Amino acid sequence: MSPTDAGADTGQAQATAPPRRPAKAGADGEDTLDLRLPDDFVALFRQTTGTDAPATADLLDGVGDWGSVLTPAGTFQLVPVRLGRDLPLISRWMNDPAVAEFWQLAGPREVTEAHLLAQLDGDGRSVPCIGLLEGTPMSYWEIYRADLDPLARHYPARPHDTGIHLLIGCVADRGRGLGGTLLRAVADLVLGQRVTCARVLAEPDLRNAPSLAAFLSAGFRFAAEVDLPAKRAALMIRDRSLRDLL
Template sequence: MKPVSHLDSYRRHATAGAPPVPELTAPWEARLPRPDGYDLHLVHRWNSAPHVAAFSRQAWPLPRWEEQLRTHLGGDDVRPLLISWHGRPVIYAEVYRAARAAVARCYQARPHDLGLNLAVGELAMTDQGLVRSLLPRLTDALFEADPHCTRIVMEPDVRNTRAIRSFEAGGFMAADEIMLPNKLALLMVCKR
């Protein structure tokens, strides 16, 4: 009898649906942002903040952010999230299907692999341990929401040592330096 490989699950599920919206436990909460009003302005302001824009390169005008959020919310590749801590939005995140993103050219992505981008919006909230506290809960919630997912990847800019340290403390391990279209990144992996 042939041994069963964990990859057999991926062969049977060669395509994956939209990334899940994780269900977090208190004091954390994740929700889809609205592409207008307060949420749009918050996402725009956070991504324009110098400490975020230096590495994300998404300091776009408000209309482009509105279009980006509408595209993500209407598609199956990326789920934008506003993550709150004790009821206060503090982190903008994107959960995406890694196999459908540029990072897939840099490692052997499986259909259900998830990618994760995070940004603490307010400079005053950085270095408070939020990311290292959130990541284990967030990755557990994502693995629970997609039982076929066995890996979550992140690809921070190699110069963003603050984020890399937080991601390592939150359970991600450095795998390799990779070249993406807009940056030299560190591929980081969290396994189920």
């Protein structure tokens, strides 16, 4: 089944999931890392960060150093995934039927591991994170460079556009209205920490009214309809210029 997006306030598992293509040999079907950066660009990035750059080095201005933010639901923080620490938890979330329906990563732990390694061993354009609310792991996020993603083929991308994917893993945290709260918090984190980024993007399924409502409540605006490989999506944008108005 093609991935779609569960409503943030309906008790379902996620607010947004990455668009997918049919799986390729040796790949997990994830579309996020499909574009190859030029070798000289990657070399320049490594020169800038240094060969002994910390694990937080990425093309997203060090997600691991963004710190925490206070939300109406409590203190929230994004922590980059560490495979040995987080794989069992993320794999368990991916095998929740409500999550598996959209992310299509159910199965043995190796399925989730491959999905994570594609990002962890990549060039830093996509950073998988655990979302901690009051210190408790409760959500999985992917913060990615939308301008370097296949999504950029489907809309007028601008340099440093930043995309987000989210799933709320704990059943007890679903249906509480957390989707809009956390989406706003993370979008504000992106805009606060990435001074070169003017827009935060997401691409929920156009048919998913609760998900669209969550993005609208988080200060995103509906920008366009886009045909992605597995769905017709609503391109949702949170603009830096409108940050204090929406």
